[in-house]
Amino acid sequence: MEKGKQLEKRGILTEIFVTIGRIAVSIFVPVVAFFILWAGFIFLRDSNANQGIIALVAIIWGVGGVALLFWVADWVVNRTPVHVAKKLQPFVFVGPALVILTWYLFLPTMRSLYLSFFDAQSKNFIGLTNYIFAFTDSKMLESFTNNLMWIILGTGGSVGFGLIIALLSDRSKFEKVFKSIIFMPMAISFVGAGVIWRFIYAYKPAGEDQIGILNAIVTFFGGNPQAWFTIRPWNNVFLIIILIWLQTGYAMVIISAALKGVPSTIIDAGRIDGASEMRVIRSIIIPYIFSTLVTVSTTIVIISLKIFDIVFTMTNGNYGTEVIASMQYKQMFRFYHYGRGSAIAIVLVIAVIPVMWYNLRQFSKREGF
Amino acid sequence: MKKVFFVVLIAVLTLPAVFAAGQVESAAPEAKTVTVFGAFVDEEARRFEEAIKPFEERTGIKVIYEGSKDFETLISVRVEGGNPPDIAGLPQPGLMMNFASQDKLVPIWSSLEATIDKNYAPVWKDLGSYKGTPYGVFHRVNAKSFVWYPKKAWAKAGYKVPKTWDEMTALMDKMVANGHTPWAVGLEAGGATGWVGTDWIEDIMLRTVGPEVYDKWVANEIPFNAPEVKAAFDILGKIWLNPKYVYGGKNTILTTSFGDAPRPLFDDPPKAWMHRQGNFITGFFPDRIQANLEEEVGVFALPAINPEFGIPVLGGGDQFVVFNDRPEVREFMEFLATWESGELWAKAGGALFPYLNQDLNAYPNEIERSLAEALVNAKVFRFDASDLMPAQVGAGSFWTGIVDWVSGKPLNTVLNNIQKSWPK
Numbered sequence: 001m002e003k004g005k006q007l008e009k010r011g012i013l014t015e016i017f018v019t020i021g022r023i024a025v026s027i028f029v030p031v032v033a034f035f036i037l038w039a040g041f042i043f044l045r046d047s048n049a050n051q052g053i054i055a056l057v058a059i060i061w062g063v064g065g066v067a068l069l070f071w072v073a074d075w076v077v078n079r080t081p082v083h084v085a086k087k088l089q090p091f092v093f094v095g096p097a098l099v100i101l102t103w104y105l106f107l108p109t110m111r112s113l114y115l116s117f118f119d120a121q122s123k124n125f126i127g128l129t130n131y132i133f134a135f136t137d138s139k140m141l142e143s144f145t146n147n148l149m150w151i152i153l154g155t156g157g158s159v160g161f162g163l164i165i166a167l168l169s170d171r172s173k174f175e176k177v178f179k180s181i182i183f184m185p186m187a188i189s190f191v192g193a194g195v196i197w198r199f200i201y202a203y204k205p206a207g208e209d210q211i212g213i214l215n216a217i218v219t220f221f222g223g224n225p226q227a228w229f230t231i232r233p234w235n236n237v238f239l240i241i242i243l244i245w246l247q248t249g250y251a252m253v254i255i256s257a258a259l260k261g262v263p264s265t266i267i268d269a270g271r272i273d274g275a276s277e278m279r280v281i282r283s284i285i286i287p288y289i290f291s292t293l294v295t296v297s298t299t300i301v302i303i304s305l306k307i308f309d310i311v312f313t314m315t316n317g318n319y320g321t322e323v324i325a326s327m328q329y330k331q332m333f334r335f336y337h338y339g340r341g342s343a344i345a346i347v348l349v350i351a352v353i354p355v356m357w358y359n360l361r362q363f364s365k366r367e368g369f
Numbered sequence: 370m371k372k373v374f375f376v377v378l379i380a381v382l383t384l385p386a387v388f389a390a391g392q393v394e395s396a397a398p399e400a401k402t403v404t405v406f407g408a409f410v411d412e413e414a415r416r417f418e419e420a421i422k423p424f425e426e427r428t429g430i431k432v433i434y435e436g437s438k439d440f441e442t443l444i445s446v447r448v449e450g451g452n453p454p455d456i457a458g459l460p461q462p463g464l465m466m467n468f469a470s471q472d473k474l475v476p477i478w479s480s481l482e483a484t485i486d487k488n489y490a491p492v493w494k495d496l497g498s499y500k501g502t503p504y505g506v507f508h509r510v511n512a513k514s515f516v517w518y519p520k521k522a523w524a525k526a527g528y529k530v531p532k533t534w535d536e537m538t539a540l541m542d543k544m545v546a547n548g549h550t551p552w553a554v555g556l557e558a559g560g561a562t563g564w565v566g567t568d569w570i571e572d573i574m575l576r577t578v579g580p581e582v583y584d585k586w587v588a589n590e591i592p593f594n595a596p597e598v599k600a601a602f603d604i605l606g607k608i609w610l611n612p613k614y615v616y617g618g619k620n621t622i623l624t625t626s627f628g629d630a631p632r633p634l635f636d637d638p639p640k641a642w643m644h645r646q647g648n649f650i651t652g653f654f655p656d657r658i659q660a661n662l663e664e665e666v667g668v669f670a671l672p673a674i675n676p677e678f679g680i681p682v683l684g685g686g687d688q689f690v691v692f693n694d695r696p697e698v699r700e701f702m703e704f705l706a707t708w709e710s711g712e713l714w715a716k717a718g719g720a721l722f723p724y725l726n727q728d729l730n731a732y733p734n735e736i737e738r739s740l741a742e743a744l745v746n747a748k749v750f751r752f753d754a755s756d757l758m759p760a761q762v763g764a765g766s767f768w769t770g771i772v773d774w775v776s777g778k779p780l781n782t783v784l785n786n787i788q789k790s791w792p793k
Binding site for chain 2: 203205226227312313316333335336
């Protein structure tokens with residue numbers, strides 16, 4: 001009896017020590033990990049060492065740091081009792097992303113919303129005045145019209161051409177070659193595309209050598225060179241062509257993958273029933289890949305709403321080509337009107353919400369790609 | 370395998386800790402540094418760094434210059450983010466006034482103010498002050514009201530430098546009669562497209578209404594759609610909107626970048642015969658022209674329109690302001706207020722300086738020497754109006770207004786729009 005009680009006592013003591021030890025170690029490891037990451041941060045921020053070393057440390061610290069954080073978090077969670085671990089595990093995966101999104105995306109959006117009700121220097125509350133500006137200023141109205149043009153023509157063009165090329169290359173021997181060529185522009189940044197197309201649209205007065213391809217062709221056939229960007233309203237179309245050039249590859253790749261998912265049995269059945277090629281495409285294939293078409297379209301619609309680089313670098317919004325994102329940038333960073341810039345940003349966010357909501361709905365229905 | 374991986378990972382991640390520790394120890398005896406942030410880049414930045422080397426050698430203080438084409442955006446971001454440079458070179462007085470009103474700047478101290486009073490004409494101290502307190506020290510400045518022409522071709526064609534605006538108009542007609550196109554103009558400048566037109570209007574305003582009314586215009590005490598402003602636009606329109614007077618007509622004006630604009634002057638035979646632009650444009654001439662500047666290029670001041678107002682000088686300049694007060698920062702600012710800080714840049718070319726005690730012979734050619742002389746001795750000097758106006762106008766509606774007007778929009782609409790955009 002005595003021995004049993006002693007054993008019990010020792011058992012409880014050991015238990016307490018073991019538990020304390022466990023907690024201590026569980027705290028120790030994250031603290032050490034934190035210190036390592038902090039030291040790395042200080043080094044990157046303050047060091048005057050060789051740039052190459054800084055770059056190397058940055059890469060190792062960035063990638064290794066994330067791996068380390070995950071491993072430590074996972075290890076800590078695994079040391080907790082099983083029923084607690086089960087509840088904590090998902091947060092190890094989702095938590096960091098949520099925190100980062102909250103800090104860098106959600107909070108700034110809330111702050112923009114807050115600032116949009118204040119004046120230029122964010123000192124006085126002025127209610128909806130900035131929103132009234134956003135919806136009545138002539139350049140803003142011009143932007144809304146232009147963005148609508150971008151959405152309709154940009155999305156229609158990209159998805160349309162993407163679909164046609166996907167359909168055609170699907171049946172072609174040189175499928176991979178065509179697809180690679182069409183897809184290549186996607187690797188180019190918007191600004192880079194602007195530089196390339198600037199040379200395509202370049203204008204020199206009549207009599208001089210035309211360095212722009214378009215004008216070279218026009219003058220070859222005896223026409224007068226045109227300053228393409230100054231021709232309203234077609235200059236918008238010329239800019240939208242650049243977006244189509246960039247995004248067709250993206251649409252084509254996604255649609256092509258969806259096309260390959262259409263079961264051949266159903267197409268064969270249609271052909272046996274005597275349907276022409278166009279009919280097969282129109283009534284069988286397109287309805288089958290419809291959700292993919294919609295998803296691709298919504299992505300490009302969002303890009304069209306946000307379009308900035310192309311317009312900003314090519315015409316600076318002049319000649320009636322102004323778009324919402326460019327207006328927002330100018331108000332915020334050129335004119336230092338924080339209220340108006342924030343209001344325009346919020347308007348853009350609100351415009352995107354329905355598209356995003358629809359996209360997410362498709363996702364959760366598992367009908368998206 | 371996994372264990373080994375993580376051990377190696379942790380070992381590598383502790384490297385920075387070692388580095389950091391090392392840094393802390395060696396931080397003490399390191400040289401003092403001053404960080405400077407400015408809007409000029411590439412060749413101009415290099416010449417600036419050359420010019421300030423004597424200071425670094427003399428004092429052992431390291432001056433680190435960083436330049437950016439997006440200066441106006443970045444400087445605000447850095448100041449707001451609590452990470453301003455020690456010193457910044459602001460190209461617009463408006464920026465200086467913004468920061469001064471937010472109490473972000475260190476006012477000029479008495480010894481530096483005395484140096485400024487000694488080395489500069491009063492206008493430069495005024496341009497660097499906010500509410501009577503001086504904040505900025507001017508360094509490189511530019512003068513804008515000049516017309517450049519191909520010297521040799523003019524001599525061959527028998528053209529003479531016009532002394533009045535009427536003589537210049539007569540010269541333009543003479544050129545047209547000879548089958549020549551008088552002017553080369555280019556507005557395009559990316560996000561700043563249109564500023565060339567604002568310079569022309571400012572020059573014309575100074576010559577037609579004089580400096581006092583010019584100041585009223587800058588402060589919006591006379592509205593932007595006032596008859597005086599409309600008259601200035603009409604004078605410019607007589608040149609720009611007449612396809613016979615400008616090479617390539619309005620399409621070329623709109624699509625040619627300001628740096629490429631003078632090129633037609635140097636073709637053989639010249640495709641255009643005059644180009645009005647600030648002194649910095651010499652850096653954009655073809656290389657063979659730059660190598661022989663004095664022989665190839667002539668320059669004259671844009672002539673007077675109303676003899677009462679003579680030939681004023683329109684110009685601009687970068688002023689250096691202080692964000693972080695430290696002894697070495699003060700030392701560098703004192704250096705910037707002296708001719709010694711500009712001498713080497715002046716010698717390299719492409720820069721004018723306002724110092725009263727400068728040696729005009731330092732400039733590399735007769736052209737820059739005469740421009741510097743005109744600047745230092747100007748009876749009337751005014752800062753570029755679009756740099757003084759609020760950003761919505763000076764970097765916004767005034768620029769786009771010029772573009773709209775050249776594209777064909779009615780002048781009254783354009784001027785009304787600009788006036789409407791003036792912040793209350």
